[in-house]
Amino acid sequence: MSYLHTKRNIEKNKISPVYLLTGTEAFLIDDITHSVVNQTLKEAERDFNLSVFEMKETPVDMAIEDAQTLPFLGEKRVVIVKEAYFLTGQRDEAKIEHNVKALEEYVQNPASETVLIITAPYEKLDERKKITKALKSNAEIVDSKEFDEKMTLEWLTAQAHEFGADITEKGKETLIQLQSGNLLMIANEVKKLALYVGEGGTIDEDIVHLLVARTIEQDIFSMIDHVIHRRIEKGLDIFFDLLRQKEDPLKVVALLARQFRILYMVSEMSKQGYSQKQMASQLKLHPYVVKLVGQQAKKFNERQLLLWLDGLATVDFQIKTGQMDKKLAVELFLMKMNPQENAVSKA
Numbered sequence: 001m002s003y004l005h006t007k008r009n010i011e012k013n014k015i016s017p018v019y020l021l022t023g024t025e026a027f028l029i030d031d032i033t034h035s036v037v038n039q040t041l042k043e044a045e046r047d048f049n050l051s052v053f054e055m056k057e058t059p060v061d062m063a064i065e066d067a068q069t070l071p072f073l074g075e076k077r078v079v080i081v082k083e084a085y086f087l088t089g090q091r092d093e094a095k096i097e098h099n100v101k102a103l104e105e106y107v108q109n110p111a112s113e114t115v116l117i118i119t120a121p122y123e124k125l126d127e128r129k130k131i132t133k134a135l136k137s138n139a140e141i142v143d144s145k146e147f148d149e150k151m152t153l154e155w156l157t158a159q160a161h162e163f164g165a166d167i168t169e170k171g172k173e174t175l176i177q178l179q180s181g182n183l184l185m186i187a188n189e190v191k192k193l194a195l196y197v198g199e200g201g202t203i204d205e206d207i208v209h210l211l212v213a214r215t216i217e218q219d220i221f222s223m224i225d226h227v228i229h230r231r232i233e234k235g236l237d238i239f240f241d242l243l244r245q246k247e248d249p250l251k252v253v254a255l256l257a258r259q260f261r262i263l264y265m266v267s268e269m270s271k272q273g274y275s276q277k278q279m280a281s282q283l284k285l286h287p288y289v290v291k292l293v294g295q296q297a298k299k300f301n302e303r304q305l306l307l308w309l310d311g312l313a314t315v316d317f318q319i320k321t322g323q324m325d326k327k328l329a330v331e332l333f334l335m336k337m338n339p340q341e342n343a344v345s346k347a
Contacts, residue, residue: 003028004155006142010035016140017110019117022125023144027184029119032142037078040115045074052080060086061099064106067114077111081118087125087132100131107138147183148277149288152176159187160203163194167203173288174208178218181286216247220255221296227337228299235334249326250319253333257312264305266290267297308337 009015015036021029041049049071053063063081071077086098110116118135121144125132135141147155153172160167167175167190175193179185189212193203196211214222219238226235242252262283269279276294280287315333318324324332 001140001142002151003032003142003144004151004158006032006140007035007158010039013039015040015115017112017115018107018135018139019115020120020135020139020141021117021144022120022122022141024121024123025144025146025183026121027187028142028144029121031187032144033080033117033119036115036117040076040078041074045071045076048072049074049077050080051078052082054082055084055086055098056096059096059098060084060103063116064099064102067106067116068111071113075113077114079114079116081116084118084120085122087118087120087129087135088122089126090122100129104131104134107134110138146280146286147181149291152181152183152286152288155183156186156190159190160194163191164199165194165197165201165203167193168205170205171203171208174205175203175212176286176288177292178208178212178214180215180217181288216242216251217255217259220252220259221292223334224256224259225296227334232335236331239330239334243327249330250316252330253312253316253319257309257316260305260309260312262293263297263300264302264309266293267300267302267305270294270297311336 006019010032019032019036021032023029037046037050051063051066053060053066060081063079067077067079069077086100106116118139127133153169153176156172156175157167175186175189179189189208190203193207193211194201197203197207219242223235223238226232226238239252243249262285265283266279269282274282276287276290279285279294280290283290285293311333315324315329319326319329
């Protein structure tokens with residue numbers, strides 16, 4: 001079941017007796033876990049009826065025993081089994097003996113008073129194992145994988161509504177861009193933005209720009225965009241602002257090189273027919289970030305990108321060998337970037 005569908009069910013108090021949360025997006029696993037706890041237990045009940053067991057430290061038998069215990073001073077108990085590595089092919093370096101058979105039997109007949117949450121924050125589970133098959137047959141499984149662009153936009157709308165606010169399409173796009181698709185950072189910013197606009201207010205692009213700090217990676221992206229559109233002064237303004245923030249010019253050189261490499265790889269992968277999702281997976285980037293990079297990559301030819309990468313390598317060498325002042329070296333590089341080269345048709 002998808003994260004968004006499960007989240008809506010939890011909000012409607014449709015709680016499953018057993019959850020298996022898998023995937024590598026830690027924020028989504030934590031969010032579902034917290035939502036179940038908040039919906040199931042009152043604050044005063046949690047000291048007695050909420051238990052967390054780390055599988056790298058505690059046998060799963062103890063968690064099952066706790067799950068079979070009646071709640072104390074409440075109607076429900078929540079038991080969280082964290083990092084169930086025995087669902088994968090991983091070896092047990094801690095040498096903990098887990099009675100997986102007990103878990104297998106429990107999920108087939110779970111206690112009605114208990115909600116059991118099992119987290120397996122891994123990309124793949126071992127489908128051959130009986131316990132994995134038992135969970136797939138009896139638990140509500142939530143695959144906490146990275147959102148694509150559509151799901152990110154839908155999730156962001158839901159996040160804003162949760163805090164009593166609306167958010168425009170442009171506002172969503174700008175926020176995703178500024179936070180490079182990081183869901184945890186976006187969620188924190190939405191809460192702040194919603195408080196600013198108030199109940200029933202609308203978060204738009206201007207408010208996002210006003211309240212959300214830009215990352216250095218986003219500044220590098222904008223710097224390149226200004227330079228290739230012949231807005232050299234604005235590009236230099238961003239560089240000088242980074243200097244005022246005590247950023248080292250050598251770090252700027254490294255980030256410029258990283259951005260040009262990403263642009264080159266996206267350009268090449270697009271030619272080879274890779275989808276946006278495939279590129280995001282290969283490059284370890286959010287799909288929306290890949291979309292933005294792809295739009296920028298269309299303004300370059302591969303020859304120019306390789307020339308700039310070579311130029312940055314020279315700048316790096318000149319700075320590190322003391323041949324040039326590092327601030328001046330970056331300034332000259334930005335001023336020498338020839339945007340007219342972009343007009344050359346791609347080979």
